[in-house]
């Protein structure tokens with residue numbers, strides 16, 4: 001996969017489509033790529049992450065999905081980043097090697113979260129081993145402490161990391177600690193790509209200097225968020241705020257109903273018309289009541 005430019009703008013954290021009986025459904029991925037590009041204006045994807053239920057998939061399934069996204073994204077997408085993080089180092093390394101071999105444009109990894117690294121050095125040691133399996137493509141650290149419980153500050157992690165991991169390219173920062181994020185930007189903006197991952201706060205992160213964003217809502221609110229990025233670039237803060245409030249209005253509505261990956265699958269199904277199927281246990285499908293209410297809310301959104 002050609003990666004002509006540094007990753008910037010929006011990256012959709014892809015959903016893993018599943019059949020009604022819970023198998024991965026590769027047959028709709030081509031249609032999904034076209035939907036992102038044509039309907040949402042999103043040309044970067046982050047595969048097998050949180051939204052993609054990556055940690056609930058087998059290694060074989062993760063490889064199949066990575067291959068399908070790379071194949072179907074060819075000549076259509078700019079960046080296909082494959083999340084290869086796993087609890088087991090050999091598994092993460094195998095996935096990293098595989099992603100490089102199939103032509104992914106980059107890989108990303110979370111901190112292991114059962115036995116956790118307790119300091120920066122052990123985290124870097126783990127990430128270095130993973131990244132070294134894919135020496136020809138960029139590596140991104142996926143920081144998501146609400147889910148991993150690993151709270152090592154990214155500001156600290158980035159200090160000297162390029163000497164340890166030569167392919168280190170940036171961070172997907174899925175946390176609300178904007179002080180840590182700001183320090184990362186202040187110290188590393190020229191060198192690294194700093195992608196923000198809490199969609200409802202993206203405008204704040206842009207003000208701090210984020211290079212772009214990775215998130216679940218860019219699957220179905222990509223167009224509106226692209227307009228927010230445009231307004232921000234033109235220094236039209238009032239318009240950018242209206243777009244941010246629009247995402248916020250939808251999310252604050254669905255948060256009250258109960259919102260996570262299962263509900264994201266349902267929202268994407270009714271928005272795109274592409275069947276995303278059920279989530280995998282322990283997640284449970286969104287209720288009919290949720291779907292009806294979320295759909296009505298989505299249809300009522302105005303900027």
Ligand SMILES: CC(=O)N[C@@H]([C@@H](O)[C@H](O)[C@H](O)CO)[C@@H](O)CC(=O)C(=O)O
Pocket residue numbers: 013014046048049050051052174197198199200214215216217251
């Ligand atoms: C915890 C979580 O799922 N966070 C999402 C957000 O996009 C999130 O869905 C959104 O901000 C709504 O809260 C992303 O950061 C996750 C993500 O990018 C991924 O799927 O890898």
